[in-house]
Amino acid sequence: MQKRKIAILGSTGSIGTQALEVIKANEDIFEVEVLTAQNNADLLIEQSLAFKPNCVVIGNDDLYDKVHLALDSAGIKVYAGAKALEAVVQMDSIDIVLTSMVGYAGLLPTIKAIEAGKHIALANKETLVVAGELITKLAEEKGVNIYPVDSEHSAIFQCLVGEFHNPIEKIILTASGGPFRGKKREDLAKVTKAQALKHPNWVMGAKITIDSASLMNKGLEVIEAKWLFGLKASQIEVVVHPQSIIHSLVQFEDGSMKAQMGLPDMKLPIQFALGFPNRIKSDFPRFDFTKYPSLTFEQPDTETFRNLQLAFNAMDKGGNLPCIMNAANEIAVEAFLQDKIGFLEMSYLIENCMSKVDFIQKPSIDDYIQTDQATRRLAQTLV
Template sequence: MKKKIAILGSTGSIGTQALDVIAANSDIFEVEVLTAQSNADLLIEQAVKFKPNVVVIGEETLYDKVNAALEPLDIKVYCGQKSLASVVENENIHTVLTALVGYSGLIPTINAIKAGKHIALANKETLVVAGEIVTKLAIENKIDILPVDSEHSAIFQCLVGEYINPIEKIILTASGGPFRGKDRSFLKNVKKEQALKHPNWDMGAKITIDSASMMNKGLEVIEAKWLFDLKPEQIEVIVHPQSIVHSLVQFEDGSIKAQLGLPDMKLPIQYALGFPRRLKSDFPRFDFINYPNLTFEKPDLETFRNLSLAFEALKKGGNMPCILNAANEVAVDAFLRDKIGFLEMSDVIEFCMQTINFIEKPSLEDYIETDKSTRQAALNKIK
């Protein structure tokens, strides 16, 4: 039988590429659910092509438009955040691809896990905000959380067949983004148009800014802790401008395994959806001759303070990563709206980490309240 897939965030970068993967493997996968926040036109286009059972549009004012377009196709249409959070419980779904942006992915992912759905995780913030709760639920419900981020997919691929062999450390690679090698005097005056020009990857605005500030790598560090049950000192970050080596694992005997490939998110998406099978693809192949020099360097933690703040949040634990994430989401939005400068994003995050009430063992309700109070504090700081 075909695997029935729910794609949360089908109109974004990951969602559209996932649909390309599904279209190329229509004998294996079938779309059961598609969701989008506000891109009604693309959502309708996708639904007409893939004919899911259910569609959800987050923006309630767009419901009539989407419903009118899809009603002749007998596709159920719902709207709003509650529908988004509950649609994942559909009994026909095998795997939920969570490709939502930021904190919004948390509750739908938790609901999907409780409903026994396997998770293809492209929403790192879910584990950043509430990693302990989410991973515990996954174990209790006997479901897989399969990483879609290229770095975590690389680690996961390196660990296949190595389950009895303890990890000494993992090495997450970072491209360095558009500002690699720049100093603070340069970064002080950069504009969003510069920050949105990533040298290697084509991503959404939020994750592209996170990459430019190195916060994306900081969030990935926290995500890796929960995905692979690691201690902070077992996670290392190294800058690799070519984005060919996607990440590495070092084992206790000193041996290192790496996963390599051209920067193309379709490969980790396909690996997560098809696991444990490696599905044949026509993706472009990497050729060493075209990349005679693969280089590596230490990250500049003084210039790109977000990465050091993320390590600090990871070591502190509790609700501190939740504070880090909420403050960052507000700061990135403010930067994209020209309300603050590039370097000021770190100032906002650090302020929130120093002022929001720390909770050592938070409940889900604590995380929800922490997110809310942090966002308000960040907005007040920006004003």
Template sequence: MSKHIAILGSTGSIGTQTLEVVEANPDEFVVDVLTANKNIELLIQQAKKFHPDVVVIACEDKYAELSEALKDEPIKVYAGMDAIAQVVQMSSIDVVVTAMVGYSGLLPTIKAIEAKKNIALANKETLVVAGEIIQKLALENGVNIYPVDSEHSAIFQCLSGEFDNSIEKIYLTASGGPFRGKDKKFLENVTSKQALNHPNWDMGAKITIDSASMMNKGFEAIEAKWLFDLKSSQIDVIVHPQSIVHSIVQFEDGSMKAQMGLPDMKLPIQFALTYPNRLKTDFPRFNFLDYPNLSFESADSKNFKNLDLAFQAMEKGGNLPCIVNAANEIVVEAFLKDEVGFLRMSDIIENCMHKTGFIKNPTYEDYVLTDMEARKMALSML
């Protein structure tokens, strides 16, 4: 039977590639819900092509335009973040693909889990901000969380058939981004245009900047902690410029498993939607002879301080990762507008970590207040 899916953030990089997977497998998937932040033009095109039951635009100012454009379609149209949190609970939905950017994905993910929907998780900030709450809810509701990030999908694939065997360590691979090997003197003057020029992956603007600053890899480490029940000492980051080895699991006997392939997000998206099955694809195949050398380097947390800040937050726990995420979202938005320097972003995040109130065992309400406080603090420092 076809799986009915909701795609939160359908106009972003992960959302559009998810729809490519759906289009390539029309007998496997039915799209019930599409949501977008404010890209109304693309959302309208997607709605007319995939005929979901419901579309939601988060930006309420665009509701009238969206409703008018789809008035001849048998599609319900809603607006606002509350509407997104409600539609994920629809009884017809089997899997919710959470591809919204940043903190905004937290509440809809919580509501989907409470409604016992399996999650294809592309919004890493959900586990960064509130990993303990999310994992507890998933366990209570019998919900599976399937990772969409290529690194976490790689770990998940390596663990297939190994779930009873203890993990000694995981290695998250990082491309190094556009500034691999650069020192602080160079980084002082880089522009957002340079930072958006990722060598291997085609991603949205926010995650591309996070990749350039290594914050993305720090967030992935926190996400891995919750997904695979690890300690920070079991997680390492290594730079692998070719992006062929997507991550590695080392077991307690010393044996290692790696998942490999050309960098293409459609593969982990599809695996998250079809697990435990694999569907035949026409994706390009990796050829070893095209890559005679695969290289690995230590991650540079000295020049890219965000990686170290994320590990500090993971080790201390509480609401500290939430503080880091909120401050990071503010400074990345400012950097994209050329309102703050590349290195200054890390300084602001670190200051917010010291100045925002720490809570050891936060509730959901604490996370909401922490997010607001840290954003306000970061804005005051810009």
């Protein structure tokens, strides 16, 4: 296997740090070419000195001097700002861009990377939620592969290897149910961010953990799956699976089903995406059936957890509505983490924005940008 040079957008986050663990364990296969972070200059410096990338980008311009001073003597080029990020992903030396930035911020760098013909390991689900039609069309035009990193979409992808010629009847995305599974609306009225940040199975960043608690994360994944696998809304189901051992399933036209199973560990889907089509030997913990004598399944409660239904509504209508939903959700989660709104109020805020921001059936990239900005302004006012 020829050595692959990796750019990691968001290297200081949960996915980025785990990706570096995968690369460190496979230094004969992978090499770090670019690292980027928004604000965590200290960890970016530490990572850069350990992995010696060609260059790094710190998104916050105010931190440029600190990073440059620390890395200049090591011969590592340092850049700052959003435009620098969009430029470095186009470097000829990059083989794969791992997009693990959080939220809408990942959209434009991903577009630039695809335009430059770079294959994408996609951990930033918001890119396809906001502009799925545009992204998939561009990737097809440029001959770029998009390898999913989310555990659920990686599971679907793994189930489809060798089956690409066989039509999908439906896919089933599994959800853990988060820390509030089984709770009703009256139970959620006074939950705290500390409670919401305690996910039962996965260790993730704050934004995605809150999204998981509200089931918005599963809603985002539903829309992402539509574009990744070319599906209709009627072909996508969600089932709550508290043990998080079956990561998702595919049902084919003959009724047969395939599932991908394993312990909840993001390093496996990261490694699969970076190494595809090869499975790389690992020392990850192995699953033991005797420790999981019961795997259970239940329907999601979309009356209590409104965000999942809002995502299905946005996917059904299409256009810029998923973009509106995503921008409103990012503001809602930020406000909840800052104790400005309650847990249930996040759904009210998102639904309000979805009904008030101008709908566009066939949005351009400029329409997406303007929609995102307009939604954030409205959402901040509502907060």
